[in-house]
Amino acid sequence: MLVSAVLDQGPDLEGVRLLLKNVVNSLYEKEVRIFHKPLDFFKELGISVDEILVKHKGIKEIRSKIWAKENKTNPNKYNLFTDRTNQVLGYAVYRWGVPLCVPYLLEKDITKRGENAVEPLVEYIESWDSAEIMSQQVKDNERYGLGKAIGDKAGHLFAKLYIHTFGIARRKDSAFGPLSYELPFDSNAGRVLFRTGFLLNCAELDDYEKWEVIQRGKGKGGENYIRVTNIRGKKSSILSLSKKIMDAYVKVCVEYLKVRKRRPSSIEIQQVPNILLLDTEYGIGDLDDGLIHIGTNFCYNHNNPRCEECPIKNFCLGYNERKDLILDYRT
Template sequence: MVTDVSVLVRRIAEVGQAHPSLPNLRAVEPFAHYFGADGYLQRTHLDARDGAGTRREILTRFLLLNAVLDQGPDIIGLRQMLIEVTSHLYRREVRFLHKPVAFFQEIGLSIDHILAAHESVRQVRAEIWARENQSNASRYNLFMDNSRQVLGYAVFRWGVPLALPYLLQKDALKRNPGEEPSPTLLLDYLEDFDSAEQMAVAVKSHERYGLGKAIGNKAAHLFAKWLVSGFALTRRGDTAWGRLSYEVPYDSNAGRVLWRTGYLLHWATEKTYQRKTVLQPGRGKGGTTYLRVTNIRGMGAERPINAHLQAIYREICLEHLKTHRKAPQKVEIQRIQHAYLAESDFSVADFDDGLIYVGTRFCLNHAQPRCEVCPLRNMCAGYNDNTSLITEYRT
């Protein structure tokens, strides 16, 4: 059992603050002039025009695309591929972030550059990825869903997020014919939602503008995290667009760390997780139990929290996430860390970055993670008390 949840949550956030997981925007050629000689994003110039949009808008479009693509198996490789494709297409004057339709008008070039970048990244990353994941380098594939078809990947995963600002532009022109559309079309749409959490949900599910299956729930929240905290591109300064205004984008890396440290078992029993199909016995690699952390969404905690934390939790739901109009009836496991973070200066992004850092570098998805050098080892139940939390479960 984890001894002190509050200490664990803070430690994870502390690790994340020291090791943020952010796309390297500076390496993307069309953004090079957005950065000063000191290497930092020139924040005072974010609202400067860059063609049809402001810098803030163009970066937001890129981050939405990046969040969609980030759902694949090797984040380092995916981000490198996106940097290469974007830089190469802009060199050929295919300015697809400024003019999304250019990606489709030049679909031949777009596909050529995706294929070329995929191959160059594969040559560098396949062996490393295979070693870290105890897999075979020949299985390295960034096209998602394990598909080999570049057309489907390009049109679905690249095309859908690029089509959103294009559709917003078309709708704006229809509403106000002859008027130049706003240079912050996408941001205007996103920031119209009451909270970053509501925006993240709508990015996937809105009837007209939602990306649907092109984006996962985790990726939609990753996008919110970058927009609000990672790059602080949002112009909204209120609580509902602040450091606690969106859910943690739980993914398999996060789930593995939260399971092995004993955090998840603190809130519900193994039996309950099985009933909710978060744990699926026998379905993991080598007959282990498969942990499907995305099934935790909406699941209530069995262990009660004290009145003080309960009050903070209520405020999180009503004022930060804005998911409730009245006090929530249950305390959701996926949101409890918000109450602990509210008592600190850390953000949801820090907590998530800590999970990513530990999950991808130490807490690997096999039976011999790097516990001896893991920054959470002093408080990890799997390492200190119960090694079966490590050996008997896979994500």
């Protein structure tokens, strides 16, 4: 799951997931059992690198034309290596190898202390106060953190995979439940949240520009670019005025995310979805699944998304009133 969270980004998520699946299956067929013996990835680095190259080439043949048509671009630009480079070694060691090392190092440390390492990664993950804090530590912990190999979005995606998608959390308390981590803000989710007007309910266009979430003329061909990840940590002055919303936010922070001990004075925009889902049957994972579905099947990142067929068109500000939200911005 750690490897999956690190890799799960870029313009073609379907291709990325296929790459992960095909490479892992092929490595296991060759007895390179990377999730059971992480060091085998390095011991058999030649095989690991070859499999990534071969499977990437195969997926490019299948996906590049479909991807290029959906995104109005050139199929030759299709590249699933996370940093859009052509160098497989850096991609393999950094993006696959670093997360594979975490359980290995945990096991080594536990053994060194003379303790028994049954499921070192699970025990480590669930030792934190909440899934939100765990998702930050997966990146930032001095010894076991992945650092720049993983972004904030991927840390939240890892929490989603662990709690929602695979449902393997042993802890049953609210701090490891459906509202215990922030929504992974990737470009697909961010585009839908922007076009539908959700983000404009939290702050003004000028605020997003000031925070460099909206970067005028910085996109491809001089388009306005939305850098969703820059929303992280930004506060909603609009929603913070409502006592009812603030009361719900305090509950989210104290009982679920466990990120504050005292009453906060303003609301972080990235935590607004947790407030909206409070006391509903849905969690952050459900919302994210929906946003990804809309973002990858209807709300394409160009001027002609499939609005007429989109299941949320009746609620969409961009579709109903503000065409500029669709036409003037790219993620």
